[in-house]
Amino acid sequence: MALMQRFRLPLLAAAIAFACVSPAAAQNQPSEQKPATEQLTPEQKAAAEAQRRSVEEFNEAAKLPGTAGLPECVWTGRRIAALLWRDDIDTARRHLEMYQQFGCPTEHLKLAFRCLVRQGNIDPKAQERLGGRVQQCWVNPDYVAAAPQPAPAPAQQ
Numbered sequence: 498m499a500l501m502q503r504f505r506l507p508l509l510a511a512a513i514a515f516a517c518v519s520p521a522a523a524q525n526q527p528s529e530q531k532p533a534t535e536q537l538t539p540e541q542k543a544a545a546e547a548q549r550r551s552v553e554e555f556n557e558a559a560k561l562p563g564t565a566g567l568p569e570c571v572w573t574g575r576r577i578a579a580l581l582w583r584d585d586i587d588t589a590r591r592h593l594e595m596y597q598q599f600g601c602p603t604e605h606l607k608l609a610f611r612c613l614v615r616q617g618n619i620d621p622k623a624q625e626r627l628g629g630r631v632q633q634c635w636v637n638p639d640y641v642a643a644a645p646q647p648a649p650a651p652a653q654q
Contacts, residue, residue, distance in 0.1 A: 554632050561636070563602055570601035575631045578610045582627060608638035615641065 537545065558571040565574070573596040580589035597603065612634035619625055633640050 554636075557636050558632075561605070563605075564600055565602050565605040565635075567599070567601065569599045570596065570605075571635060573599065574601060574606050574609065575628075575635050577606060578613055578631050578635070579627055581610055582613055582631070605635075605638065609634045612638045612640055 554571075559566045559568075564570055573592055577589050577592045577596060580586075580592065593603075593606075596606065609631070613631060616630060616634070619627060619630065
């Protein structure tokens with residue numbers, strides 16, 4: 498105990514000096530560093546963009562009436578609709594139990610899946626993805642995609 502009393506004052510003085518010197522040294526560093534957004538790798542930029550899109554999707558869904566816009570309902574409901582689309586009925590049924598435990602509206606799930614089915618098959622060559630279509634139908638179950646334009650008929654000679 499006496500040993501601790503003897504070193505307390507020098508240790509305290511060293512800690513104070515270190516605390517004062519560190520910020521001053523950091524301020525004297527060259528300011529040639531790039532902003533944080535420019536230092537990101539392409540993978541990190543893509544991950545940040547995906548996270549931003551995800552937040553936007555949940556914010557958009559939060560405007561839905563009732564509990565359908567709750568994050569837990571949106572997350573599980575979209576997964577159930579995608580599982581049903583891929584004919585994974587058993588997994589969808591297990592997710593449905595969790596969906597109902599959260600008090601989420603099964604009627605909204607039915608409407609969103611109906612919208613998904615009405616849109617038809619996804620063209621493998623198109624940029625559209627199942628997740629985007631499910632999100633669109635979740636937010637707006639009455640959504641009807643524009644019919645694809647027929648190819649122009651060849652001019653008759």
